[in-house]
Amino acid sequence: MRVAVVREVREHERRVALVPELVSRLTGAGLDVVVEENAGHWAYHPDEDYAAAGASLAQDDALDGADVVLAVQPLEPERVAKLKPGAIVISFLPVAAELDTIRAAREAGVTMFAMELVPRISRAQSMDALTSQALVAGYRAVLVAAERLPRFFPLSMTAAGTVPPAKVLVLGAGVAGLQAIATAKRLGARVEAYDVRAAAAEEIRSLGARFIELDLPPLEGAGGYAREMTEERAQLQRDLLAPHVSGADVLITTAAVPGREAPLLVQQPAVQAMQPGSVVIDLAAESGGNVEGSVPGEEQTVGQALLWGARNVPSQLPVHASRLYAANLVNLLLLMTSDGEVSVNMDDEIIAGVCVTHDGTVRHEPTRELLGEEG
CATH class of the missing domain: 3.40.50.720 (NAD(P)-binding Rossmann-like Domain)
Incomplete structure (x- = not known):
């Protein structure tokens, strides 16, 4: 399955969702990692480091054919709409400010996970991005x-x-x-x-x-x-x-x-x-x-x-902020990965807890309330 790492385009964002040293954890689990050109530039990770770690560099659109997308900030609605049905996006997702992105994910049948929603339980500590970024x-x-x-x-x-x-x-x-x-x-x-x-x-x-x-x-x-x-x-x-x-x-x-x-x-x-x-x-x-x-x-x-x-204070220290955040993402993604396949198991309280949209529906109750009749 293809895991795409995007270049962040929002103002003041210098972090990257995956650092080269963690690429092998995903490829070792049977996943293909594709990194958008210059994705790690502001976090001081050049494209060559990703290639040396076993990732491919996107020649065109990194999202083309992606099964999983890793990002720091939410994808823009137009990029979400381009994803294939069943694709998974893992990023921060402040739902009240990103309703257009959530609508786009619902309409496209894209599963979106919000790192803010990782439950505060022992088993999820290694995935707790709010904690890692608060440290920074x-x-x-x-x-x-x-x-x-x-x-x-x-x-x-x-x-x-x-x-x-x-x-x-x-x-x-x-x-x-x-x-x-x-x-x-x-x-x-x-x-x-x-x-x-x-x-x-x-x-x-x-x-x-x-x-x-x-x-x-x-x-x-x-x-x-x-x-x-x-x-x-x-x-x-x-x-x-x-x-x-x-x-x-x-x-x-x-x-x-x-x-x-x-x-x-x-x-x-x-x-x-x-x-x-x-x-x-x-x-x-x-x-x-x-x-x-x-x-x-x-x-x-x-x-x-x-x-x-x-x-966006963590972005002011992008090297270690990216390293910590990437570890959170990798741990969450590997929770869903077995024999090179990523699957969404809603019986797992962590996966269910971070899920905002899945299979054409909005599963996160506060987001449904924000969307009103549209949810």
Whole structure:
């Protein structure tokens, strides 16, 4: 069966869905791998490396005759329409923003898998692309902050005097938040963090950071995420966090739940109260923002602080982001592969969980609701 790896064409996307070192895992399973020309260019993987690893380079359209398509971003509707019935596409697929692509897949009889929907179960950990990319984003967030902060991160004791460490506040202690904490600590900052989940306190402390106690009941939710809170509770939390925000040199916010708008954690008055030169990194800017007024891909001044709105942060480190994402894709694809044949077994909870369209129908219930009568 033919597995096609496409070149990403969406703006600001530098990752690639398969790296040369993982080609042998697919060819070893009896699959033919075809890579579109320059697919790995921005991730520093030239065509020759794919060829040396056993992949073929597409002479024309890589999608021609493809049984499986691997991508980072969703395919455009017109490319989906060209696929043969029964073809499989595996990519990220934010359903609310990609309804035209989903309609095209339904009409073409194409099976589409969304990597955001990998269930949070032990057996699926090696396929969890949200986790792998959040790891990259958390690390990158601290580097962005350190570059923009007009102060040192670490404590420095010199003959000319002592330079105190930067004070870093991280809101949200999922994978991205914990990686941000660990990276800020490695750079020598004094770090404190907050999360609404009680279980996060121990994880935060284990990294050497101080856990902020707000005297609010925890909000544990399903799948390791926090559950939604009332607006009254949310405002109380924002008010209690405000003094911690104003006292920080760097604020990094990471709270996001797939498929839902990011919770508003910090309002503009708290940012305006920060010291001159302070830096705010909102990793949730693309899903609504944890910080009031943040805009994806833009830097702006709020008071005397710099507010940086994140946009496709993992793509800013395309080498390792691609390596991690490709491993997630390969593990999912091999789950469906036996003796060189890829089949969709809806009795498997992982496969059923990530499936959005199959056999001319929309199987993902939230997507059907978005499509209304069309679903």
